Each structure stands twice: as C-alpha cells, then as structure tokens.
Amino acid sequence: METSSAAAVLRSVCPAEWEDITHFLKTFELNPAHWLKAGGNRGSIAKEIDEMFGERGWREVRVDLLTQGLLIGKNGVVLDRLPEVRQEGYLVDNFKGRVALDVEWNAKDGNLDRDMSAYRAWHEAGVISAAVLITQDRVALKGLAEEIWASHQETLAPEQRRSKLPIDLDTSTTTNLEKAALRVRRGVMGTCPLLVIAATRDTWNGQTYSST
Structure with a gap:
C-alpha cells in the first residue's frame, strides 16, 4: 500500500535505499520457529528485520x-534571529x-498514530x-498460523497436544x-x-513449526 506514489519516489529520489528495500522484499521469509514463539513474537521478527537493514547501513x-x-x-539582510524551537522526536527503527x-x-x-x-x-x-512501514496482514497470517500449528499437533503424542496457539x-x-490502511x-x-x-501467506518459508 502506498501514498503519494511512494515507490516511485523512493526508486527515483532514494535509489540506494530503494535497493535495500527491494533486497528485503526478495530475501525475507517468515519462519514459524521465530514467528510462533511465545513471549517473543514482536521482538524476534522485528529484530530479524532490523538486523537485515542494519547490515546495509541503516x-x-x-x-x-x-x-x-x-x-x-x-x-x-538578516536583522535578527528568533529563539530556536526544538521539537523532540522519537526513535525510528531504521533511518538512512x-x-x-x-x-x-x-x-x-x-x-x-x-x-x-x-x-x-x-x-x-x-x-x-x-x-x-513494515507490518503484517493479521487476518491472513492468523489463518496460516492455525494451519501450521494444527499440522504440528498431529506430530505429537495425544497427551502433548494443545489447540491454543503459543502467541x-x-x-x-x-x-x-x-x-495502517484505516489511517x-x-x-x-x-x-x-x-x-x-x-x-502475508506468501512470506512464509514453507517450513513446519519446530520448538527447538
């Protein structure tokens, strides 16, 4: 999704950064071992993506x-300078x-917001x-997660199975x-x-879930 022809702007005005973004799109895969991880869902995935951009200078x-x-x-001629006004921002995950x-x-x-x-x-x-902004298609990935988790349960002994997702x-x-689209x-x-x-579902690397 884009506003104000963002992809065209990036490609034309920021070619080096655009190359990094397209590299990410071509190489990032959603690994169930990192994704379906209790207590570390946001941290594991976000850290992995941040590291990919960090390696390229972000x-x-x-x-x-x-x-x-x-x-x-x-x-x-400049007659006077008014006092500077500083607006404190926030930490952006990646900047280049x-x-x-x-x-x-x-x-x-x-x-x-x-x-x-x-x-x-x-x-x-x-x-x-x-x-x-990099995020997730929640509805599509929820269905995928349920399918992957159900397949994993079939590999376990009956007493080890649990229907509830770990995240x-x-x-x-x-x-x-x-x-994001709403805003x-x-x-x-x-x-x-x-x-x-x-x-989305297409981001999945095709691997099954493994807790090890």
Missing part, C-alpha cells in the same frame, strides 16, 4: 526538528539517507523524502495492515509518500 536514531525564525530587512523505516509487528496500534504523525512532520520540514493472534488492537484512508499522511509493506 541506523536506529531519534529525529528532532529545530526551527528558527529570521527577521529579514527590505534589503535582504532521507528515508525513515519502522517495523511495527504486533505492537500497540497507537504506535501507528505516532509513526505517521512524525513522518508527515518530517516530510513537511524537508527532512525525509519518504517513509516505509495471541486474536486481538485486533495491534499494529497490522488493516490498522491512510483518513488522509493522515497529507502529501508525505508512505510505503506500507505487510507480510
């Missing part, structure tokens, strides 16, 4: 905005060149050319494609180009 940084007004005379990229995997959906508000402010201030995929109040449709991005990438 950094976790806090982006602050510094604004200062200048009083200009008729002759174009003029692109901000966050991994929102099963976090509280309020994070999306923070992310998108910051992207818009940074773009309007001329700090970034585009932003990227909670029932809640709809976490970050996912549906929640995009509201027009919260303004003119800021945003590319939303979501893991």
Whole structure:
C-alpha cells in the first residue's frame, strides 16, 4: 500500500535505499520457529528485520526538528534571529539517507498514530523524502498460523497436544495492515509518500513449526 506514489519516489529520489528495500522484499521469509514463539513474537521478527537493514547501513536514531525564525530587512539582510524551537522526536527503527523505516509487528496500534504523525512532520520540514512501514496482514497470517500449528499437533503424542496457539493472534488492537490502511484512508499522511509493506501467506518459508 502506498501514498503519494511512494515507490516511485523512493526508486527515483532514494535509489540506494530503494535497493535495500527491494533486497528485503526478495530475501525475507517468515519462519514459524521465530514467528510462533511465545513471549517473543514482536521482538524476534522485528529484530530479524532490523538486523537485515542494519547490515546495509541503516541506523536506529531519534529525529528532532529545530526551527528558527529570521527577521529579514527590505534589503535582504538578516536583522535578527528568533529563539530556536526544538521539537523532540522519537526513535525510528531504521533511518538512512532521507528515508525513515519502522517495523511495527504486533505492537500497540497507537504506535501507528505516532509513526505517521512524525513522518508527515518530517516530510513537511524537508527532512525525509519518504517513509516505509513494515507490518503484517493479521487476518491472513492468523489463518496460516492455525494451519501450521494444527499440522504440528498431529506430530505429537495425544497427551502433548494443545489447540491454543503459543502467541495471541486474536486481538485486533495491534499494529497490522488493516490498522495502517484505516489511517491512510483518513488522509493522515497529507502529501508525505508512505510505503506500507505487510507480510502475508506468501512470506512464509514453507517450513513446519519446530520448538527447538
């Protein structure tokens, strides 16, 4: 999903960063051993993705905005400088060149409001050319998880089987494609180009679940 032709902007204006993003799209696979892991769902997947971008020079940084007004005379000379105003930002998961990229995997959906508000402010201030948000298609992945988990249960002895998934995929109040799309449709991005990438069934690497 994209706003303001984000993919075209990234490809044309930020070619190096676009190459990193397309490399991620071609190589990242959803591994059930990491994904269906109790207590580590968001952490394991997000860490894996962050490491992929970190290896290509992306950094976790806090982006602050510094604004200062200048009083200009008729002759174009600076007469005075108003006090600087500093707007403290937040830690973005990955930043490189003029692109901000966050991994929102099963976090509280309020994070999306923070992310998108910051992207818009940074773009309007001329700090970034585009932003990227990596998340999940919750409905599609919930069905896939149930299928993988059911197949795994069939390999266990009857007394070891349990129908409940090791992670909670029932809640709809976490970050996912549906929640991101809702905000995009509201027009919260303004003119800021945003590319939303979501893991789907096709992201699965085809492996079965293993707890070891």
